[in-house]
Amino acid sequence: MTGLFAGLSVLFLLVLLQILIVLACEFQRPARAAAWTLLQLPLPLLGLALYWGLGGRFRSAGRPERPPLGAAGGGAGEGDRLAAALHALPPVSSEKTRVRLFSRVDETYERIIEDLREASETADFLLYTLRDDRIGTVFRQLLEEKARQGVKVRLLLDGAGSHALGGAYRDRLRDAGIELVFHHPLGASFLKRKANFRNHRKLFLFDNRIAYVGGLNIGDEYLGGDPHLGFWRDSTVRLEAVELTGLSRLFERDWRMAQGQPPPPDAAVSAAGSPLGAVRPLGESVQAAAVRFALSGPDEPLSGLYGLYFTALASARRRIYLASPYWIPDEAMRKALETAVSAGVDVRILLPEIADHKLVHYAGLSFARDMAGSGIRFYLYRKGFLHDKTLLIDDRLGAVGTFNLDRRSFFSNFELSVILTGEEAVRSLAEEFERDLRECREFDPNADGSQASAGLKERVCRLLAPLL
Structure with a gap:
């Protein structure tokens, strides 16, 4: 005893x-x-x-100089905080950019492969996940072919999201002359207290003139290959310009960061660019316009994406449409949404009904249950897995990218979103959102999860929400 x-x-x-x-x-x-x-x-x-x-806390080898959100307010309109925030964002190119929105993964892959085949100088991939499966083999073989043709091919993969990529796959890439770098390899980053800081950005960049940004990685599950998740709903934006200077510099910065090097002086992502008045409407069909992008990451004292989203939510006057596979809002985001709906703004939020990470899913349902009482309408996507990450504010702003409405994206991950402005751009995204609504059922806080077991799961997961 x-x-x-x-x-x-x-x-x-x-x-x-x-x-x-x-x-x-x-x-x-x-x-x-x-x-x-x-x-x-x-x-x-x-x-x-x-x-x-x-x-751990993030310690960067170097930080690009960037003015705080809203610092570049000239020409943005007196007292218009959203216009000032948009004006402070860097453009993807100094030239007008041609844009197309994709909502089906199979069509997106087909177009990416087509553009990759046409690449003549460079092919840069920044991905969270790359799988050694059927579609992963298709991309590997094509990348090897391009490298043999003399195209400079670089793959920047996240060390956690792509940790399962086998040695044989990696060796074949390197043997073909492809440069392969991992952001924070899982074991080493754990010992260095950096395992929580993942590069969640997705960027396909060809010849520095064609880029794809969205939630799409490379794996069979994105084509419906996971029997549990089924159909995969995602949004991707294709950008084309004479030179995508902003995105090229972003890739260079992340490439060097993954190697533990400070960014070169000319790779800073700055807010220099055309005034807000030059940002013209975009639509689903190919049109010419200037497009901006926003970033978040633990290397910044203030997340540009978080600040932009908060400012956008607080500025809404008519509608807020949000889609996110993970829903862990902090108190500020909750108050912004609840204040908006109390002012008569139509707030609708799409979440997945099928969970890929149950801990995050049940915590998110707990937040949805609390917030539904304020008048915010939540919808659960039933056709398959909703991986879409979009935001629409009135007829002013649409965002597509990698940014989830959870605390990891707010404060831990490196994220990227493309920002579109103008009525036509927002209308195109709104039409996709409304099509998705037809595949949803509205969340009922009084019926959904009313069983004691479901309620207990939500409460337990909610306790861990600050870490999700």
């Missing part, structure tokens, strides 16, 4: 020490402190190891 008591005492002191370490490190972020403390209780030693690898 004495030995058992001594063992329990040591265990108690160990857990107490873990909690004190977490509280000392996270005292400025009480919500994170509470969530990490909860994880320490059932996980002696392991909980502290997880905190070591996942709870």
Whole structure:
């Protein structure tokens, strides 16, 4: 009995020490402190190891100079915060950009492959996930062919999202002369306390003049190959210009960051560009216009995407349409949406009914249940898995990219979204949104998840929301 008591005492002191370490490190972020403390209780030693690898602060080898959001306000309109925020964003090109929106993954892959075949100088891929499967083999073989033709091919993959990519696949790429770099390889980044900072951006860039931005990676699940998820709904924007200078510099910056190098002086993503008045309407059909992009990342003191989204939500006067596979809003985002709906704004949010990550899914349903009482309308997509990440504000702004409405995208991940303005652009995105609504059912907070087991899952997952 004495030995058992001594063992329990040591265990108690160990857990107490873990909690004190977490509280000392996270005292400025009480919500994170509470969530990490909860994880320490059932996980002696392991909980502290997880905190070591996942709870670190980001330290960058170099940070590009960028004015704070809204700093470049000239010509944006007196008192119009959204116009000022848009004006501060960098353009994807100094020239007018031709744009097309894709909503079907099979059509997107076909067009990407077509453009890749036509590439004559460079082919740069920035992806979170690349699979060694059927579609992954198609892309590998084509990339090897382009490299043999003398095209400079570079692949920048996230070390967590692509950790399962086999050695044989990697070797074949490198043997063909393809440059392959991983952002924060999983094991090394865990030891360096950077495992939580993932590069979630997706960018296909050919000859620095054709680019694709959206939620699309490369894997069979995106073509409906996962029997659990089924049909995959995603949005991708194709951009074409004489030279996509802004996106080219972004890739160079991320490429060097993955190698632990500071960005070159000419790779800074700045807000220099045309005034807001030059941003013209875009539609689903190919048209000429100037297009901007926004970033977020832990290397910045203020996430440009988070600030833009918050400003856009607060500026809405008629409608807010949102689609996101993951829904973990912080308090500021919640208040912005609830304030908008109380002012008569039509707020509709699309979420998936089928979950790929159940912990995040149930936490998101808990937030939806709370917020539905304020008048916000939530819809659950039933045709398959909703991976779409779009935002529409009135007839002024549409955003398509990699940015989820969760705390990882807010504060931990490196994200990218293309920003479209003008009535025609927003109308095109709104038509896609309304087509998706027909594949949804409206979330009923009084009926959905009313069973005790579902309610318990939501509550437990909600406790960990500050880490999701």
